[in-house]
Amino acid sequence: MTAPDKTLLTVDDLRVRFPTRTGMVEAVRGVSFTLGRERLGIVGESGSGKSQTGRAIMGLTPSQAQVTARTLRFGDRDLLTMPAKDRRMLRGKRLAMILQDPKYSLNPVMTIGRQIVETLKTHESIGRSEARTRVLAMLEAVQISDPERVFDLYPHEVSGGMGQRAMIAMMLVCGPDLLIADEPTSALDVTVQLEVLDILDKLVSERGMGLIFISHDLRLVSTFCDRVLVMYAGKVVEELSAANLHDAQHPYTQGLLNCLPQIGGNRHPLPVLERKPEWTL
């Protein structure tokens, strides 16, 4: 991969806190990283704060939560001080996010084509027929073989893999600079997973986007991304280049790698991750 030529996103000391009945819960506790036009993976278990990190960058944190950071900069713009209206213009246009399950994240009462056109028209002043042409081209780019037909289908009429492709098409149609994919393939079958990743990979590299790939699957992330952040209890415990995954130093990363059953592994019982309280410090 080419080295990141310029910084797209700077995150320094990002914190996300939720007020609860029993006091403040800090879901993200001081996450810092910079991202160029590269593929960055964020891995962790449920509750590690990986999704909240992604949502905070998008500005999709629930309103009762507090988001603070020393720096949260996208290109030359400060995301924290930006008015909500500007942030809304940024979302979908320059920053985009793919969610886990197309069944829940596509609008069930709008056809797929109309939803993608809506995204396009929100951000660009564009005529109807031109929008339609652009959307059909985009659907073709995500390898939907019959885009004219899929354009007029409702989300419940397509398979999970097709729905996720439509979602990718919707997110990429405005040509964003940064794409955040939050478990984009976890709801899909294993063989479909690879097809969708393949499409995502090609589009990201063709268009020179930055990608943040959030997943619980360390093995998948390490084969897909250039760099991996491992999160535990709201903090980044280790940063690795994907190729050197097996040189992981932190016992948590090693534990995550070891506890996966492997074909021909023959380890009975499987090594179990032993969580140490000092990891959360």
Added chain:
Amino acid sequence: MTTALSIDNMLVLYEDFAALNHVSLDVAQGESFGIVGESGSGKSTLLRAITGLAGFQEGSLTVNGRSYGGRQRDKEFYRTVQMVFQDPYGSLHPRQTVDRLLLEPLIIHGFDNVDARIARALDEVGLGSGFRFRYSHQLSGGQRQRVAIARALIVEPTIMLLDEPTSALDASIQAEILNLLEQARRDRDLTFVMVSHDLGVISHMCERLAVMKTGEVVETVPVEALVKREFSAEYTRQLLVASEGFRRD
């Protein structure tokens, strides 16, 4: 070697759609048998047809030497065959405590000494007595799945049907649950039929596996064949490649 479970030429129709299209397989006593396939391949339907949750129109089913048809099962079947479901959030009654959840099967099957049995079952799955009077919403996903396993083991079954028991769990919790299931199988000499979409999990847990696609068994192979790549079906190869992660070409 006696056969614990035998399915011959089973057909399950949902209206005109054949969810299981003439499937045959045999599972020996004490064996751990895996079923791999993607959504819609019929792997869950197979388990549901065994338990009588789904009826089958053709073919035969023999469990521990008795044959069953359609959806009728006797009480002995319901004790000796137990099932653990995929979603630990959906398979426990939300308004019953763990104690109540474990008590119900004991009452149904007329067990005595219920108090000691519940305590022992919780110990066996690694939950102390501190969990006994909690509700399922007070437990984590892994703890709930332990309760579901305790509920299955408490009536001393001989056959366990496991429908994706770890796919809703984190990788580290998955390892704990798989170890627990293996331990239970060793201690009680259980027969497992385990369904999963994850070849890694199946190859870790099972001795033989069937690969399913669109309601049919594509092939049945011993696990060693996966390691040595001695299988014939193209679909098995696809699944194996997919389980190794993403490759950029």
